[in-house]
Amino acid sequence: MGITIVGLGPGSFKHITLETWELLSNAGTLILRTAKHPCIEKLTAQGIGFTSFDHLYEQANDFSSLYEEIAQSVIARARQGEEIVYAVPGSPLVAEKTVELIRTKAKTAEVSLTIIPAMSFLEVLYTRLGIDPINGLTIVDAADLATLPPDLATGLVITQVYNRQVASDAKLTLMDYFGDEYQVTVVRNLGLPDEEVTKVMLFELDRLPVIDHLTSVYVPARPVRSKVFSLDPVVDVMARLRSPGGCVWDIEQTHLSLRRYFVEEVYEVLEAIELADGVKLCEELGDVLLQIVFHARIAEESGGFTMQDVIDNVTEKMVRRHPHVFGSITVRDAAEVVLNWEQIKKREKALERTGVLDGIPVGLPSLMTAYKLQAKAAKVGFDWDNIAPVWDKVFEELQELREAAALPAVAREREAEGELGDVLFAVVNLARFMGIDPETALNVTNNKFRKRFAYIEIKLKEQKCRWEDMDLASLDILWEEAKKKMSLE
Known part of the structure; x- marks a missing residue:
């Protein structure tokens, strides 16, 4: 007793191997998984007798139980002493669930098993779609789509898309992976005269005019975003722009000349954040990064520092200022994190800053400068205990501005400017007490x-x-x- 499994090839009779044809011609018991195959007409014409399991397809509730019943039937007949040739479409070892089950059961049942190599529909598919499987390809039965990993990175070939219902189920599963409008290729009757290769969006998959047992679907791999990123591309571009033969404008720039561009790019980032525009934010963050790379390149050319120094310094600083993450210190809440941060900064800058107001950049916008001056003064106790006198101060400064505006022309210009500055300073203080960043609010x-x-x-x-x-x-x-x-x- 024994079973020999052969493949009928992807479609046309010319794809059957000579070895397979000899076995089909001389088989004592020839069983086909399905007689719905282009080669069957040739078998009938040659007077080769066979049976098939097509009647089970009409009765089965699902493919899993169908394949199990087919495998059990083939094994049972072999155990009764029959020498069986079991023929499947394509290649026995490509997307053939019944063959997988028969191989497992044959070991337990002590039935000898031989599998003959055959051409699968994949060879035709590779040629028609220009696919090289060495780049990665996952082949799966339509019934097993739910087992796909969520991070599938290869192209996907779905076999056994028998009918519209199977196509509909496949569509719904695939749309969770790729979205409704991901383009796929549907192939039907590969290798036959009426071969069809059709590109459709996923949501259209079950709307094709004809879907049958010779239908398969190819889903190209999703573009994979690298989990490891590199600054090398933008660093290399900037080096090229600044090199002899590069861009004249870029070559002429200095740290000083680039100041206004840096400020502009930062404000464009703030605008993108306010608009909740992710695409714009991505672009504007890139522009800010470009400014950083620009300054680093200028510094490197003069022997100051490199882009790697910038990255190393900020990495070391972040590790140093987060001992509750990278060290053994524990904190209770975010407020304590800020307190630790300020204490660490104070130790780091002890030699650089001797005055309370030291460390505020000269080139900051005026509202931001006022905010930082008040915040630093508040840390040493130079501040009101509550917001009530802050409101009074705003009204007081507004009244003084009104009085200055009523002065004669010569005095008015000088006094009003100072009083308006006092009003703005008082309003900034009010913003600070309310927990509002005045620069962002005005923006x-x-x-x-x-x-x-x-x-x-x-x-x-x-x-x-x-x-x-x-x-x-x-x-x-x-x-x-x-x-x-x-x-x-």
């Missing part, structure tokens, strides 16, 4: 004004009106429209 208002003003411009164009044709009352109506519209967004 939010600037962007809000820009969007509302743009709305008015659009409306004027729609109404074919000129600015000079509008009075303030009419413009104020449009302004209120803009406020109401944007409050709903």
